[in-house]
Amino acid sequence: MTRHVVAIDNGSQSTKVLVVDEHGAVKASARVGLRPYETPAPGHVVHPDDDVWDSIAAATRVALERFDGDHGSIVGVGLCTIRFCRALLRADGSLAEPLLSWMDDRVGRPFDGAPGVERLSTSSGYVAHRLTGEFRDAAANFQGVWPIDQRTWRWSDDPAAYEATGMPRRMLPELVEPGGLLGTVTADAARATGLPVGLPVYATANDKAVEALGAGLARGDELLLSLGTYISSMTIAPGPESGSAYWTNFGSRPRQYLAESEGIRRGMWTVSWFRSLLTESPPPGPATDVPAVVASQDDLYALEAELSRAAASLPLGSEGVTVVLDWLATAGEPTRRGAIVGFSGSQGRAHIHRAILEGIAFTMADHAEAMADELGRRFTSLVVTGGGAHSDLMLQLAADAFGLPVRRSRVDDAAGIGAAVCAAVGAGVHPSWDDAVARMVGVLPATEPGSEAPAAARLRVVHRGIRERVRALSAWAAEQER
Template sequence: MTAYVLAIDNGSQSTKVSVVDAHGRVHATGRCRLRPYATTADGHVVHPDDDIWDSVVAACSQALGRFAGDPGDIVAVGLCTIRFCRALLDTDGHLVEPVLSWMDVRVSRPHDPADRRVAHVTTSSGYVTHRLTGRFVDTRANYQGLWPIDQATAEWSTDPAAYAATGMPRSLLLDLVSPGDLLGHVTPEAATATAIPAGLPVFATANDKAVEALGCGLRDDDTVLLSLGTYIAAMATGATAEGADDYWVNFGSTPGTYLYESHGIRRGMWTVSWFRDLVHGGAPVPGDASLEAELDAEAAAVPPGAGGLMALLDWLPPTDAPWRRGALLGFDGSQGRAHVHRAILEGIALTMRGHVARMEAALGRRFTSVVVAGGGSRSDLMMQLVADTFDRPAHRTAMPDAAGLGAAICAAVGVGLHPDWDTAVAAMVTPGAAFAPRPDAVGRYASIDRVYSRLREFTDPLFEWAAAAQRPSLTAP
């Protein structure tokens, strides 16, 4: 019998589900796009209705419907969901309001313990775990941000001040397990909804970035992972919970490990999709690979520098500079859509090269290679730009959904298909296509970066002034 695991990867834009064997081969997939966020002027950004669970149901049903093997050979489920979300549940585990996105201002603020509707405060993974298993338990490795958790022990804090500061008494919080540990078993109700066989064990993973790193095989100090998703960040492995100004610390996707994460781009590959949709006439074209390939082909014919265009990628500004805006600078009438597309991709690569350089300095390391994951890694043009701007070889993973593969690895270790994490990674992770830096392009981007890296010295005062000018006057009648 060939044994399989079911990997659930609930990301910011879609939920992807894969049936994976012990060698990392994918035998069936399903995918359901999430609906657009529901937003309000006061900074509330939520997943409308029960969208996260609905997308899990749809993607699981698709994947299992496409699986040509025997569903009885699927032996476990690995669950990975979006990090930094907050789910407020009643005593029965139902949402009392839609799940708060990581972009919602409330996830960085204390919970109101006086809200009597709420019996449990948890993450998106804690909520989906309850929907799948009926248990109030969650992975300890998905608690980044404002939670009363001890970073050194990955346990709930022993300091009463931590609970007071977050507004989350221990009675509202779920029990925690480590990555690779059992969360529970699929209930008959969940089986009916998702087509997952009832009784299958569900295993914990971590936050989605850490799970992605595991699925990329990030296990040494010499490689940096560039995650090209809705949120773009660079990551490296670490052994301590101590951070610094130029990187912060995540829990890793194997027990007792940490992931060091650079500063990032809050609407990274989303900006690429935004421009694609504009080219299409403003109508969203989800997953239109043909149009993206067409734009990539046109942009690949444009020399480095995009005809003088430079893109500053603050379409969603950082929290410490909320007045920033995205910008395209350098139009002279000679550029077209290919130049704009290339400028956005170059802006991503140059911005992240700067963030990685600062993280390297803080860590006292120099990474010798780059592994690239996320939707952006499917673009050969983007991969080549990473190699050229970083002046290092870059490779993608063979399986495009690295977080899904990471979830599969956690399930495979948990259920015993592999005896340990290193064995599982060696068996299941296969490197994909590699891209070498081109000397001429490396020199050109080094020259461009000397200008690009200073642009905000000039645009910050402009955007800060513009934001102040747009505020209603306090003395207006």
């Protein structure tokens, strides 16, 4: 009998759930949009109510309803959630307040206490508790301000680490490595999700690392470009040390590390934002009516495809329009802002759409090159994942800007496939990580750099100069407002 796993991929804008067989074929899937973030106070960005869990439960129910195979063949669940989130929990594991987004200022600071908070975890630890009743979490999902030892993947032995983070050891969950058992599905979770009672739930890592696993990233000369709400580029790192042009993240295999370049905050979000301005359809809302959410998403994706077709007919450079993607300032540079410049009155919406994609390609090519220089290596190929990988125009722009052949994953949800690989290894479906990746992960034929690659290299320099000047202008404008 062919065995199957359920892969949960909870991202910043939606939750996707796949039912995947042992060969990596997706047999059923569902997507449920998350509600817009709420900002109850300056610097606070949260997922409203219990939205992350609600979306996971709804998407899992729909995916299982769509799976027409033998439900008895499902041997495990791989759980992947958004990184850099923080869950403030009561003693019983319920949310003391809504889940803190990765954009919330508090996740970058030590915990300073909050009423009723007895436990601390990431989004995966909270969801794992909802599924299993256990206080366990994926060790490789602890990035940011946590007292974790980067070398051992365990809580630190240094008392100063707990003092510096404001997190007593008693408040923290048990850590589980990728492929390790988080627990088994409880009766309450089974009623909410449709998963069988007693089904094992396995740890993965942070969502970007799981995406890299599902894309097959395995060598130091390969680069992954993750086109999500947060856009990043990653490669295999030699160890846990970071540099000035990159930081080191946990991988989704035990003791694997990923070097990650500087990224773009709210990167593909900008594409979603722009297309939402051009339609009367509302943005993805509460996951109370799955068909309505899916229909709204389909309308928006159809508009994006229309914009991409029109943008593909335009020349490189978008006839003078340039987009600088810094819509969400960082704590270190609070005055940074984005910009759309270069209007002459002759451009339309397709020019702006293309300029957004060009801005992503040029900015990330610069960031990846800086990382490569510091690591002392040159990349020979690029794998593109995430929502932006659907766009043929985005792939061609990336190939031209990076000067590399570009491939996309065979399955468009690389994080979902990565979560499935972790569950398959944990459940013993495949005997090793290498075997699971070889059997379950695939990429499509490459898009090669085209005739515009030389012009793209020149335009990268221009775009870099515009970014630097917009940054200086933002700082100057902020100074004048004081």
